[in-house]
Amino acid sequence: MDRINVWYKSKLVMIGALLVLKLLLLRTFFFGEIYWSGLPGELLSVLGLLCLAELLAPNRGKGVVFWSLNAVFSFLFFSSALYYAHFGTVPTYAVLSGLNQVPQVRASIGALLRPEQFLFFADFVLAAGWQILRAARRRRRGVVYTYFSEERKNRRWGWNAGVAGLLLVSMVSSVYCVSQGKQINNELVRAEKIGFLNYQAVAAISSREEDRIIAEGDIEQTRADIAKLQGSYPYRIQEGAPDYFGIAKGMNLIVIQMESFQNFPINLKLNNGAEITPVLNKLAAEGIYFPHVYQQIGQGNTSDAEFMFNTSIYPTAAVAMSTGYGNRELPSLPRMLQQHGYTANTFHVNKVTFWDRNKLYPALNFNQYYDKAAFKNDHFNDYGASDEEMYRVGVEKMEDLHARNKPFYAQFVTTSSHSPFIVPASFQQIELPDELKGTNLGNYINAVHYTDYAIGQLIEQLKAAGLWDSTMLVFYGDHFGLQPHETSAAEITASLGIPYHETISRFNIPFIIHVPGKELGIVAERAGGQVDMLPTVANLLGLSLDKEDFTALGQDLLNIDRNVFGVRYYLPTGSFFNDEILFIPGQGFEDGQAVSIKTLEPVADFVKYRQDYDYVTSLMKLSDEYVKLLPKRR
Template identity: 40%
Template sequence: MLLKSCLAYLVIFDNGFSMMPLLTEIPFVWALFCLIEWFASKRKLLYYFIVNLLLTAIFFAAIMYYKYYGVIVTYHALDQVNQVTAVKNSVFSLMHPYYLLIFIDIIVFAIMLFRKREIPIDMSHRPRKKALVMSLFVLSVIVCFVNIMPNRASMNEIKKAEDMGILNYEAYTIFSKEEKELVDPQQITRSAIDRIKRTQPVVSGNYAGAAEGKNLIIIQMESFQNFLINLKIDGQEITPNMNRLMNENFYFSNFYQQVGQGNTSDAEFVVNTSFYIPPRGAASGVYAAKQLPSLPKLLGEKGYNSATFHTNVVEFWNRGEMYQALGFDRYYDEEFFGKEDTVFFGASDEVLYDKTADVLQQMNDSGEPFYAQVISMTAHHPFTIPAEKYKMELPERFEKTFVGDYIRSQNYADYALGQFIEQLKQNGVWDDSLIVIYGDHLGLPIYSLTKTDKQLMEEIYGREYSYTDMINIPLAIISKDVTYPAVFEQIGGQVDILPTVANLLGASVKDRIYFGQDIINQTYNLLPQRYYLPSGSLLSDDALLIPGSGYEDGTEYPLAGEGGKGGSITEDEFNRALELLNLSDSYVSQLPDREPAKDEAASE
């Protein structure tokens, strides 16, 4: 068990080989073994086998979950079990063969169980043995408490798990009730949020109503990171269509993801509500029963029809319920797109865009404005698209690498997007629309990269790949006669899309509750982060802060690219970011429940 815990520490905490598990993990194991010795008079080997299997499964789950998400798994992840089969290729791609060594002793235990050999017990020493077992149990429990109690206040979940011990941390999350007190909804006002964010009042915002009456098309690009923009490898342009859009329109280069456990579905939630993700779980599960104020409902008040397009089944990540809560009039999923040209979870991006373009033309021809959300998917982890989808030749050094597969899949995604753009231009939809394009979340987690992958990323960046690079995604806003070539360097996040778009379309958000800001007219920003970065992490105009136990021992990272003022994040900013998260959690969790029968999105 010591070797298993050492392997978990090596992978997760990246501190080299450590003997810390002797103090942080083994006492927990001893406590369980003592209980077996105390209570089990028969079939002890079976109970040892069960406990060993359970603890091994916890260590293995912790390793794999960290490699995929960069966080420590807890029992809350059980809500995701039904998603595992869908992402099994992604999970298997992260598995190193030596991880399986963790199960070797399980085989030995199983063989011993099947031998069914009775071992005689010397009853004369039983009282002395029980006293020894009880003493060891009490000592083990005391050590566990000593590991847990001083570290309860630590904000950084990874540091907390390292200091407590993984097994202690798992037990602590089950029995602790660290719920923040909800703020009274009457106190959650527009002025209160603006005060915390330090948002400056704008008397007459630039571009207010500049795209009024136009359709809105939001295109969410799967796993698309900002470093791809204008990237060339050995002279090959990786994303020529995205480059053109960014270079000829409004391009936000310091834009960041704000998703969590729900990944793509979380991005949909944040963009359509301007709320932050919940502290635990996917927003599509936690908040789907609520009457959510949203972009579809806001535009619906201006006569817009709304639809969302995604080639997977609508049940994946509980999207059907979320779309009802968001107020979309219609959704188009696998039932509409079919299973032709399937890549990973659904029809390819080419099928998505081709069939979506036809629907958008029909909606445009109706004479009523529409809002369409289009979710791409082919460039999904682990990025191993079929060879017939290759649109570029990779240099030899990129072949058979995670980074190379990622770049090749995004090159295909860009190709498919280019086809979509041409269709929209030909059928007249493009000129009649305001188009917003952004990446939904990261594709290349630092904690999933091999040494070779890290070297390739250093070649691309000209420096070490950082946490800010990892969560940096592009945002482009495009509209004929409105946008022009301009790079906005102020920081922004997905929570800012709703108020920015609302201003352009002339949709009033006055007195509404939202947590983003119009990033065309506001420069200072404060972006709390969750999940992919430890709790308490935030971005400001100056840097990214990842806390340790708290603010004082936190670590700062410069913003991606050339952005940032080079200053430090203040403790006041740290506290205000936490306050924003608590306000969002309090507001959304206290929204009234909806009635699905009266608020149901129709499928096509």
């Protein structure tokens, strides 16, 4: 065998070995260990790709092809490890398309980087060093080697036949793994059992099958199926006129979506006596406070929260809803209110193209959006303007509408409490205890307190503008702020003296409604999610969703006797909250885990919640079907 063929084969073996090592590394990032049971499918899928490259690539280009494959997969594995560190889920090829958003949140992404993640590129550094040394040695010797001069035109058919045989074996293995993976709803378990590359194949095939089924669907039939399914679940024990219906009828509506805002700071004092959220505490005491509401966002994070609040539709978790469905005519709160004479505007200090909001806002039918260009940049953080500046501009626009006797819906999306939670010294409003200064938890509390302070400034401006007495205010968190690998549950408990569960407490977000002139003082214990917010707000505004012919996937939290709602993306498909537990499936329901949302302790006997599991799984499938059948905007 000539030297050129030995060189080719050594490249194949070397790149194969490198990719295997990188897949083992990736599995440790995903699962905390290698999990040998899923390793054969993982290795055979890599082998199949390399065999295909060996058979198809021209002899002169094989080295380039192998190293290019290595580079592509190294970047893919690195991105996936980083993605998992933030979202806690194994990404598919579709969700990695969101990498174009990284420059906008570089500070947040930077906080997730770890030295060990760069091991995926270690071989390139070593190879570059080796090539430099080799070139220097050649110059000293005055010798230049060229392997291609020894290439023979005739192929080694025995070698190729062996490679083809291995390719066939890997293809059969992948087909088997894919068929097994399609039966597992839990994405993390699926990736563990069948391997990362086969996991991508399952995602692609499932997406094609869903698109085919939906293309043949009928949206009115889907709406009827949703209504029938919801009617089968005992949300209410007794029917009757809804409580609190229309207590804010005719009022303006201001909705403030608070960035990275968890529920635990509400009504919490630090050991130096400082209240973290004094403004929101007062609003909650006067209005309606829901202490057991949880995030349900998908890939789009903050933009998915906006989508859910305004539509009461589940994110598909396959793509940011602003990106995937920004071309649709979305049934929404702005559209509903516009039918009653309202003007709907939305405010966000970043560029409207971030998370494709330039598509989302027209899809939701906001009359006007105000983005970066509308605000004076006071250099609060990477996004630019502070919450105070956003509210200043917002009040000006609302005053103008009020002067023209136009009721309004104003949505504000805050950014001042975005990770990495660095508040400039000139904006800081709270004195932290010494033990919290300089910590991630301390920075978070500082940022949350500033968000609360800025809301107080907004309220003062509303009162000065004569808008306070005619405006209902709604506040909710978009998603969690504290990452477990940066701030552990044990650290939060020790520092603040509160019970904290790394999943339940992290997903728990505030939901507060203030109706002027109504001393309600309600603490509503019903568990809920972000899909439940629109129905709850609509009831208070005197809007009947049945009369409006509006399909909502959530429920009015003030008028149900029990609730259940699904969560996916940060948790595997099939996860749900109800009034008692958080449930996370294993390979299915039977091997899942349950935790009490009240005691934060494991619940061993969860068999009685099987109905909730089946119901939520069916409801989310119908939600996906519904949103995909919505008409495109003209």
